[in-house]
Amino acid sequence: MEKYKKELEYSYTFGIFPTFELINKKSEYVQKIMIHEKLKITQDIQNLIDICKNKKIPVEFCTKQIEKITDKENTLIAGVFNKYNSQILSNKNHIVLVNPSDMGNLGTIFRTSLGFNVTNIAIIKPCADIFNPKTIRASMGAIFGLNIELFDNFDDYFAKNNKQNMFPFMLQSNCPLQSIDNSVKKQPFSLIFGNEGSGLDTKFLQIGKSIIINHSHNIDSLNLPISVAIALYEFTKK
Amino acid sequence: MEKYKKELEYSYTFGIFPTFELINKKSEYVQKIMIHEKLKITQDIQNLIDICKNKKIPVEFCTKQIEKITDKENTLIAGVFNKYNSQILSNKNHIVLVNPSDMGNLGTIFRTSLGFNVTNIAIIKPCADIFNPKTIRASMGAIFGLNIELFDNFDDYFAKNNKQNMFPFMLQSNCPLQSIDNSVKKQPFSLIFGNEGSGLDTKFLQIGKSIIINHSHNIDSLNLPISVAIALYEFTKK
Numbered sequence: 267m268e269k270y271k272k273e274l275e276y277s278y279t280f281g282i283f284p285t286f287e288l289i290n291k292k293s294e295y296v297q298k299i300m301i302h303e304k305l306k307i308t309q310d311i312q313n314l315i316d317i318c319k320n321k322k323i324p325v326e327f328c329t330k331q332i333e334k335i336t337d338k339e340n341t342l343i344a345g346v347f348n349k350y351n352s353q354i355l356s357n358k359n360h361i362v363l364v365n366p367s368d369m370g371n372l373g374t375i376f377r378t379s380l381g382f383n384v385t386n387i388a389i390i391k392p393c394a395d396i397f398n399p400k401t402i403r404a405s406m407g408a409i410f411g412l413n414i415e416l417f418d419n420f421d422d423y424f425a426k427n428n429k430q431n432m433f434p435f436m437l438q439s440n441c442p443l444q445s446i447d448n449s450v451k452k453q454p455f456s457l458i459f460g461n462e463g464s465g466l467d468t469k470f471l472q473i474g475k476s477i478i479i480n481h482s483h484n485i486d487s488l489n490l491p492i493s494v495a496i497a498l499y500e501f502t503k504k
Numbered sequence: 505m506e507k508y509k510k511e512l513e514y515s516y517t518f519g520i521f522p523t524f525e526l527i528n529k530k531s532e533y534v535q536k537i538m539i540h541e542k543l544k545i546t547q548d549i550q551n552l553i554d555i556c557k558n559k560k561i562p563v564e565f566c567t568k569q570i571e572k573i574t575d576k577e578n579t580l581i582a583g584v585f586n587k588y589n590s591q592i593l594s595n596k597n598h599i600v601l602v603n604p605s606d607m608g609n610l611g612t613i614f615r616t617s618l619g620f621n622v623t624n625i626a627i628i629k630p631c632a633d634i635f636n637p638k639t640i641r642a643s644m645g646a647i648f649g650l651n652i653e654l655f656d657n658f659d660d661y662f663a664k665n666n667k668q669n670m671f672p673f674m675l676q677s678n679c680p681l682q683s684i685d686n687s688v689k690k691q692p693f694s695l696i697f698g699n700e701g702s703g704l705d706t707k708f709l710q711i712g713k714s715i716i717i718n719h720s721h722n723i724d725s726l727n728l729p730i731s732v733a734i735a736l737y738e739f740t741k742k
Contacts, residue, residue: 283724370608374727381719381726411722444741479737481619484649486521488619489612492733495726499717499734503682 267346269335270399277397279345279407280336282310287407288345289317297346298324302332305342314343349397354386354415356427357454359501361494364390364420365461372396373404374491380408382498387414388423388456424473430456432474433501435493436466439476443500450475457497462490505584507573508637515635517583517645518574520548525645526583527555535584536562540570543580552581587635592624592653594665595692597739599732602628602658603699610634611642612729618646620736625652626661626694662711668694670712671739673731674704677714681738688713695735700728 270278276297279285288296299318305311318325332344354360361379366372372394379387393416395401402409417423424432431452456474460466465487470476479496481488488496508516514535517523526534537556543549556563570582592598599617604610610632617625631654633639640647655661662670669690694712698704703725708714717734719726726734 374730377723378726378730381723383720383722406724408723444737482621484621485615485619485646486644488616488733491730492612492616495730495733496737499682499737 267331267335269337272395272398276346276348277402278335278399279347279402280339280341280399281403282314282343284402284405284407285343285345286314287410288347289314289321289323291407291410292347292350293321293323295347295350296321296323297348298326300332300344300346301325301327302342303327303329311343352413352415354388354413354427357429358386359384359454360386360388360427360430360456361498362388362390362420362423362456362458363393364458364466365464366393366459366490367462368490369394369398369401370404371462371490373401373406373409375494376401376405376412376414377408378491378495378498380411382502384498384502385412387412388427389414389416390420390423391416391418427456430454432456432458433497434458434466434470434473434476435479435497436460436470436476437478437487438468438471439478441475441477442480443477443497444480446477446500451501455501457494457501459490459494505569505573507575510633510636514584514586515640516573516637517585517640518577518579518637519641520552520581522640522643522645523581523583524552525648526585527552527559527561529648530585530588531559531561533585533588534559534561535586536564538570538582538584539563539565540580541565541567549581590651590653592626592651592665595667596624597622597692598624598626598665598668598694599736600626600628600658600661600694600696601631602696602704603702604631604697604728605700606728607632607636607639608642609700609728611639611644611647613732614639614643614650614652615646616729616733616736618649620740622736622740623650625650626665627652627654628658628661629654629656665694668692670694670696671735672696672704672708672711672714673717673735674698674708674714675716675725676706676709677716679713679715680718681715681735682718684715684738689739693739695732695739697728697732697735
């Protein structure tokens with residue numbers, strides 16, 4: 267075990283909540299659970315240990331290991347799991363993120379998407395590391411309940427999913443989200459968002475129906491997870 | 505100048521964007537602007553220096569000072585300003601945050617509120633430090649365009665603002681945001697949100713009209729800035 271870096275074929279969940287989600291949703295990829303000697307064995311923790319026993323996942327008490335891989339953070343429980351590939355399902359609703367660069371943003375978007383039952387996420391490379399423990403922590407473990415597929419470029423995504431109703435979100439659109447009739451919000455939808463700094467290229471104006479979330483001139487832009495959340499709310503509400 | 509801590513009567517803006525906002529919106533509180541020798545003097549930076557000259561704000565080239573106050577962050581420009589009090593305006597729309605504990609969340613909420621033209625923010629103590637450079641950075645400087653007033657408790661806020669239409673957002677409510685008729689969303693509104701971990705106390709069910717933002721059972725809760733953003737979108741859309 268060593269401190270996380272992108273090249274490793276495994277990664278970590280830090281903290282009880284993401285570790286629970288890992289064990290419940292992706293137990294087949296778990297190597298082991300590590301517990302710090304300072305962890306109080308509450309009923310929740312005992313439940314987690316019992317689940318591990320049932321699923322034949324090793325549970326180790328290894329204080330030094332945890333301290334080594336987490337820096338000075340106050341982490342008392344960690345999971346170790348092998349990175350895995352997953353594939354999105356066509357004909358389901360998608361979130362499509364083009365070149366997202368911030369791990370905290372990615373995690374927050376994962377959590378929000380799962381919260382709105384949109385469980386297929388396409389990500390266009392280059393992008394932030396989806397398996398970095400920071401991303402996982404920001405997602406509160408929601409990452410383990412999603413299908414997340416990485417694509418080399420948008421054309422690859424489009425070729426495999428061209429039956430989707432595409433909605434690129436961009437400041438150059440002249441169609442405000444709040445003005446869109448319910449009949450336009452057709453499922454399966456793909457809600458497409460650009461990079462935090464640069465947004466989507468103008469070529470996306472030619473794809474599907476572009477949408478803008480209006481905001482005052484007092485700010486430069488809404489932040490990315492905020493835009494995704496508002497779009498998800500509007501597209502999924504009954 | 506020393507590294508930021510809460511007790512100081514001044515604080516810092518790190519980076520060009522928050523520093524610009526500080527100078528444009530709250531120049532009366534600025535002590536000085538500090539520039540690192542590695543900063544490239546672009547047209548934007550020259551504009552900023554010119555504005556400072558006009559407003560008689562000192563601009564110092566002091567590389568060591570900046571490095572001292574920012575740790576190892578790659579900050580090349582910083583503002584120094586005196587902390588100030590501001591007051592919210594009654595009869596305007598408010599965001600009310602009860603015991604928010606995370607500085608990044610606070611900053612994101614400030615940025616989003618300004619984006620939806622809701623510029624009066626009430627915060628009930630105890631709360632995260634609104635003037636910590638982390639809060640300011642997360643707000644992208646939006647903090648300087650807002651009236652933010654701190655209250656010792658909710659009753660104090662309520663006593664001074666009892667003409668507001670109050671909407672506590674809480675999981676115990678049985679009224680989903682998406683089902684609320686436009687006639688209910690009366691202005692001036694106060695959208696009230698609890699702490700990240702504990703939410704609002706059940707006593708808030710007795711105040712105004714409580715609302716829930718529905719989410720799937722696959723997540724514990726939406727994160728706080730996401731909930732605030734969705735509520736702001738729904739209450740301000742035409």
